[in-house]
Amino acid sequence: MIEEWNKVHVVYVPAMEKQAAASPDWAPGWCRLDSSSIALTFPLPIGPTPASVKTFFFPQPETLLTYTLENNHPDKGLMREPERSRDMQVVLGVRPCDARSVLLNNLPYQEDQFFQANRQRTALVGFSCDQTLSTCFCTRMGGSPLDSEGLDLALSRTEDGFLIEVCSEKGEALVADLELAPAPESDISALAARRNAGGNPSATELDSLKGSELGTLYDAPLWQSLGEACINCGACTFICPTCYCFDIQDEVVRGQGRRIRYWDSCMFPLYSLHTSGHNPRGQKVQRTRNRFLHKLKYFPDRFGPFSCVGCGRCVQDCPVNIDIREVMDDLIHLTAVE
Amino acid sequence: MPTINKRISEEIRAQARKLLEEGEVAAVLGYGAGSLPMTVKPLVVRNPEDCSKLIWNTFCVLNLANYLPAALKSVEPPRGPRDPKPEGPLPKVAILVTGCWSRNIVVQIQEHQVARDRVVVMGVGSRGMVSRRKVAALFPGLEILAVKEGDHELVVQGADFAETINRWSVVRDNCQSCTHPDPVLVDVRIGEPVSERKNPNPFMQVDAIEQKTGDERWAWFTAEFATCIRCYACRNACPLCYCPTCFVDDAKPQWVGKSLDAVDTGLFHILRAYHCAGRCTDCGTCETVCPMGINMRMLTKKLNKDVLNLYNIEAGMEPDAPLPLTTYTMDDPEKFIATEVTPVPGAVKEGK
Amino acid sequence: MTETTNWEPKIIAFLCNWCSYAGADLAGVSRFQYPPNIRIVRVPCSGRVSENMIMSALKSGADGILVSGCHPGDCHYISGNYFARRRFALLSNLLDFIGIESGRVNFSWVSASEGEQFAEVVQSVTERVKALGPATRLVKKIDALETELLIA
Numbered sequence: 001m002i003e004e005w006n007k008v009h010v011v012y013v014p015a016m017e018k019q020a021a022a023s024p025d026w027a028p029g030w031c032r033l034d035s036s037s038i039a040l041t042f043p044l045p046i047g048p049t050p051a052s053v054k055t056f057f058f059p060q061p062e063t064l065l066t067y068t069l070e071n072n073h074p075d076k077g078l079m080r081e082p083e084r085s086r087d088m089q090v091v092l093g094v095r096p097c098d099a100r101s102v103l104l105n106n107l108p109y110q111e112d113q114f115f116q117a118n119r120q121r122t123a124l125v126g127f128s129c130d131q132t133l134s135t136c137f138c139t140r141m142g143g144s145p146l147d148s149e150g151l152d153l154a155l156s157r158t159e160d161g162f163l164i165e166v167c168s169e170k171g172e173a174l175v176a177d178l179e180l181a182p183a184p185e186s187d188i189s190a191l192a193a194r195r196n197a198g199g200n201p202s203a204t205e206l207d208s209l210k211g212s213e214l215g216t217l218y219d220a221p222l223w224q225s226l227g228e229a230c231i232n233c234g235a236c237t238f239i240c241p242t243c244y245c246f247d248i249q250d251e252v253v254r255g256q257g258r259r260i261r262y263w264d265s266c267m268f269p270l271y272s273l274h275t276s277g278h279n280p281r282g283q284k285v286q287r288t289r290n291r292f293l294h295k296l297k298y299f300p301d302r303f304g305p306f307s308c309v310g311c312g313r314c315v316q317d318c319p320v321n322i323d324i325r326e327v328m329d330d331l332i333h334l335t336a337v338e
Numbered sequence: 339m340p341t342i343n344k345r346i347s348e349e350i351r352a353q354a355r356k357l358l359e360e361g362e363v364a365a366v367l368g369y370g371a372g373s374l375p376m377t378v379k380p381l382v383v384r385n386p387e388d389c390s391k392l393i394w395n396t397f398c399v400l401n402l403a404n405y406l407p408a409a410l411k412s413v414e415p416p417r418g419p420r421d422p423k424p425e426g427p428l429p430k431v432a433i434l435v436t437g438c439w440s441r442n443i444v445v446q447i448q449e450h451q452v453a454r455d456r457v458v459v460m461g462v463g464s465r466g467m468v469s470r471r472k473v474a475a476l477f478p479g480l481e482i483l484a485v486k487e488g489d490h491e492l493v494v495q496g497a498d499f500a501e502t503i504n505r506w507s508v509v510r511d512n513c514q515s516c517t518h519p520d521p522v523l524v525d526v527r528i529g530e531p532v533s534e535r536k537n538p539n540p541f542m543q544v545d546a547i548e549q550k551t552g553d554e555r556w557a558w559f560t561a562e563f564a565t566c567i568r569c570y571a572c573r574n575a576c577p578l579c580y581c582p583t584c585f586v587d588d589a590k591p592q593w594v595g596k597s598l599d600a601v602d603t604g605l606f607h608i609l610r611a612y613h614c615a616g617r618c619t620d621c622g623t624c625e626t627v628c629p630m631g632i633n634m635r636m637l638t639k640k641l642n643k644d645v646l647n648l649y650n651i652e653a654g655m656e657p658d659a660p661l662p663l664t665t666y667t668m669d670d671p672e673k674f675i676a677t678e679v680t681p682v683p684g685a686v687k688e689g690k
Numbered sequence: 691m692t693e694t695t696n697w698e699p700k701i702i703a704f705l706c707n708w709c710s711y712a713g714a715d716l717a718g719v720s721r722f723q724y725p726p727n728i729r730i731v732r733v734p735c736s737g738r739v740s741e742n743m744i745m746s747a748l749k750s751g752a753d754g755i756l757v758s759g760c761h762p763g764d765c766h767y768i769s770g771n772y773f774a775r776r777r778f779a780l781l782s783n784l785l786d787f788i789g790i791e792s793g794r795v796n797f798s799w800v801s802a803s804e805g806e807q808f809a810e811v812v813q814s815v816t817e818r819v820k821a822l823g824p825a826t827r828l829v830k831k832i833d834a835l836e837t838e839l840l841i842a
Contacts, residue, residue, distance in 0.1 A: 029565075046481060060567075061597035066832075133481050135374065228412070229380045231404065233571035235629045251595050254751050256832040262597040265569070270587050284408075315373070319571050319627030320380055320400060323373040548787065556789025556827055585742055593742045601830040605745050608788065612741050615780050640787045644780050663780075666772035668762065674782040675775075675797050 011090045012056070014049035029055065030091070044093045047133035048311040052241035053091055053098045057105065057118045061262035064114070064248070070255040079259075086121060090174065094126040097138045097309040099150035101241035107303040108244060114261070123170045126151035135312030137325055139198065140206065143309055146195050158187045205332055210300050212335040217297055218289070222330045226292075227285025229320045234265030236314035236322075237291065242307045245271070266290050292327050341489050346462060346529045347394040350434065353460060353526050355389040357432050363458050364413035364429035367402045368392040375485045376470040382409055394434070396468045396487050396505065401623040402433055403442035403577035407451050409433075430456050432526070436464035438512075438621035440521035441654025442577040445617050448654075448661055451580060461521030463532030466506065466513035467622075468492065471631055473508045477501075512622030512635060515540040522655060541643045543636060559604065565630045566603045568596070572624035572634055573610055578617045585609060611637030616645045616662035619654050699753035699819040703728040703812075704739045708766040709801045710758035716805030724809035725816040728756065735759065737770030741781050744795060749830045754794055754819035758811065761799040771799070790827055793818040 012030040029051020065079045102124070109115035129136075129145035138145060148154035152171035155162045163183050166172050209217070237243040247264040250257055264271055267288075272281040281287050299307035308324065315323050340348075354366040370381035370391045378398050382405070383389055413429040435443060440461060446452040473494060474482060486493040491502050506514075513519075517540055520532045539545065547555060570586070573579045585593050586606055593609070595602035611618075611634065618638040625635040645651055648671050651662040705711040711732050717724060733739055736759025744755055757778065759771045778797050786792050796815045800808045 045479065061599075134483060225382070228382050228405070228408070231571070231574040231627075233574040233627070234569040235567075235571045235627075238567045238569045239629055247596070249596055251597075251832060253749075253830045253832045258832050260597055268570075268587075317629040319575055319629075321372040321374065321377040322379075326373060544787075552786075552789050552791060554789070555787065559788040591746065593746055595830070599830060601749055601828055604788075604828060605749060608784065609741060609745060612781060612784060615777075615784075637784065637788070641780055641784060644783050648779060649776070663773065663776055666769065666776055668772075670772070670775050671779065672762075672775055674779050675799060 461524035
C-alpha cells in the first residue's frame with residue numbers, strides 16, 4: 001500500500017534518527033520515503049512522533065513572495081508568489097494528538113491561504129496508540145489515543161493486521177485503487193468498544209478554567225516561580241504542535257529577495273517588542289504566563305477548545321522541567337478555591 | 339549508609355536553612371525534584387520552611403549561575419531607574435555550585451555581572467552529572483519510569499524491566515573530560531572536597547574532529563547542526579549569555595537570518611560559540627538542554643583548547659586575572675598571519 | 691555557465707585607516723599594480739573588525755576576506771591590534787575547525803609606508819582565493835531569480 005502511494009505522492013515518515021537535511025523535500029523530524037527506506041516506517045515509537053506534523057502545514061519558513069533587486073533586470077522590484085508544488089504529500093505514522101492539532105490550528109488559520117493550501121495537499125495517515133507514555137495526557141485535553149479526528153486514514157492494530165478507517169475524501173482517494181479486504185464486523189465493534197471504554201473525553205476537569213475569571217488566573221502566584229525557573233528559550237513553542245505564531249521578514253542576498261514567514265515564539269522578548277521601544281511583555285514572567293494562559297484561557301475563550309492536545313513533547317523536552325500538567329493542576333486548584 | 343548525594347542533600351537543606359534563618363542571605367538558588375525521572379527543577383528558596391524542597395542528585399545538569407544575576411536583582415528593594423542606590427549592603431544570595439559553575443561565577447565577577455560580596459557560594463565537589471539522553475539511548479523504544487541512584491550505579495526501571503547500569507558510563511561527556519570538578523570559590527563547603535582529576539587528554543573529542551580532513555569537518559559541521567530548530571535553549575541556558583540584545587536579534591544590520599536556513603543556523607552556532615571564547619567553562623549545559631541533541635559543545639571546547647594552548651588560560655580560575663580576550667601580550671602567537679610579508683619581530687619601521 | 695571560466699573572486703578587505711588603508715593608497719600613488727579583486731572597507735582599527743562582520747561578508751557571498759591592520763606595536767590606539775590578534779587567532783582556528791578552507795579568511799599587518807607590501811599581500815591573497823574557487827560554504831542563497839524563471 002505504502003509502495004503504491006510512494007509512486008504517485010511524496011510520502012513522509014517520522015525520522016527516528018538524526019537525519020541531515022539532504023534533500024530539499026526534507027521536513028524537520030520527518031524524512032521522505034524512498035523505496036530503500038520503507039523499512040524505516042515501522043515500528044513507530046510509543047507516544048508522539050519525534051516532530052509534530054505542524055511543519056507540513058506551517059513550514060519553517062514559508063516563502064510568501066520572491067523578488068529581484070538586480071539592476072537591469074526587467075522584473076526588478078516586482079513581487080511574485082513563488083511557484084508552489086501541488087503534489088499530494090502523504091504523511092505516515094501521524095498520532096491522534098497531532099491530527100487533532102491540525103484542526104485546532106485551523107481555527108485561527110481559517111482564512112490563511114498558505115495554511116489552507118498546505119492542508120489541501122497533505123493527507124494524514126494516522127496510527128492509533130496501543131500504548132501511551134507517562135507524559136501523554138491527550139485524554140485530559142479532550143482527545144483520545146484511539147481518535148480518528150483530523151486524519152484522512154486512521155489505522156488501528158487488530159489481532160491479525162490493521163483496521164483502516166476512511167475519514168475523508170482524501171483518505172478515500174488514497175485507498176480507492178487498492179484491493180483491500182472489507183473489515184470484519186468483529187474488528188469494527190472491538191474498536192468501538194475500546195473507544196467507548198475510554199469514556200467521554202470532552203468532559204474534562206479543565207473546563208472549569210473556561211468559565212473562570214481571567215484576573216484570578218492572571219494574578220496567580222504560581223507565575224512568579226515559573227517565570228523564575230523558565231529560561232525563555234523557544235523549545236516548548238517550536239516542538240509544540242499547536243503553537244502557531246509567526247513573524248514575517250524580508251531577506252535579501254546579492255539582489256535576490258524573498259519574504260518569509262517563520263516561526264516566532266512568545267518566549268522571545270522580540271516577539272512583543274513595539275517599534276516605539278515599549279515591550280508590554282518585557283519580563284520573563286509575563287512571557288511564561290502568556291504561553292500557558294494563551295493555551296488554556298485566551299484560545300478557548302475565543303475558539304472553544306484548549307490549544308493543547310496533550311502530546312507531552314514540551315513536558316519531555318523543557319530544559320528546566322516546566323510541566324504543563326502541573327500548571328494545569330495549579331490553575332484548576334485556584335479556580336476551585338474561588 | 340545513605341548515598342553520597344543523599345548526605346549532600348541533607349547538608350544543603352541544613353545549610354540553606356541556617357543561612358536563611360540567620361538572615362545571611364535572602365534567597366538560596368538550588369534544585370527541586372522534577373516531574374519526570376532524571377529531571378530536576380531550578381528552585382529559588384526564600385523561606386526557611388521551603389528548604390526541605392531542596393535536593394541534590396546526579397541529574398543536576400542545569401547551570402544555576404545562569405540564574406544568579408536575576409536572583410540578585412530580585413532580592414534588592416524595588417526602586418525606579420532614577421532612584422538612588424539604597425544605603426548599606428544589599429541582600430545576598432546563596433547558590434549551589436560545582437567546579438564549572440563556580441568558574442562561571444568567577445567569570446561573572448570578572449565581567450562585573452555579579453558582585454562577589456553579595457554571593458554566598460555553597461560549593462559541592464562534582465562527581466560528574468549523568469546525561470539523561472545517554473541513559474535513554476541504552477533503552478531504545480522503552481520508556482524509563484524511574485531511576486534509582488546509588489553511588490556508582492543506577493537502577494533504571496520501566497514498565498516491565500529493571501536494569502542496573504554503571505553510573506560513570508552515562509556521565510556527560512564534559513564531566514568525563516573535566517579536570518576541575520571541585521569549586522574554585524567556596525564560602526560554605528558541602529560534602530567532601532573532590533580532588534583535581536588528572537585527565538590525559540580533556541580534548542579528545544575535539545582532537546578526533548581535528549584529525550579529519552577539511553571536507554570531512556565541513557560535512558560533520560553541516561550534519562551536526564542540520565537539526566537545529568533555533569529555539570536558543572543553548573544560548574538562554576548559558577550563564578555567559580546575558581547581553582540585553584543578542585546579535586541574533588540585531589535588525590540593523592541583521593547578522594543572522596531567522597529561519598531554518600542552514601547558513602543562518604550555522605552562523606548562529608559559530609558566533610554563539612565564538613562569543614564564549616575564553617569564558618566558557620565547559621559546563622555542558624548548552625548540549626544538555628538542546629531538545630534536538632546537538633553537540634554544539636564541540637565548538638566551545640575547541641575554543642577552550644586554543645585559549646589554553648595559545649594563551650595558557652583556563653576560564654574562571656582566577657577572579658583577579660583579566661579574561662583572555664581583554665588582555666594581550668606583546669609576543670602572542672601569530673601563526674595565522676599567513677602573508678609572506680610578516681616582518682621579523684622587533685624590526686624597526688619608519689615612524690608615521 | 692561562463693562563471694567557471696571567467697570567474698574572478700570578490701574579496702572584502704577590512705583595512706585599518708591608519709596603516710593598511712594608507713598602504714593601499716601608497717601602492718596606488720606609487721603605481722604598484724595589484725589585482726582589482728578587493729573591495730575595501732575602511733575601518734578605524736583592526737580591533738574594530740568583529741567576527742560578525744567577517745561572517746556576514748562570507749554569508750553575503752564574499753569569496754575571500756582580508757583583514758589588515760598595523761604591525762604589533764604600531765597601533766594608533768596603542769593596543770587595538772593586540773586585542774585583534776588574539777581574537778583573529780581564535781576565529782581563524784575555529785573556521786578551520788568547522789571546515790572553512792584555510793585561505794578564505796586572511797589576516798595581515800601592513801603599515802602606511804608599505805605600499806609595495808600591500809600590493810604583494812593582495813596579490814597573494816587573490817591567488818590563494820582563486821586557487822580555492824568560488825566560496826560555497828556558509829554562503830547564503832536565495833533562489834528568487836530561479837523561481838521566477840520557472841514561472842516565466
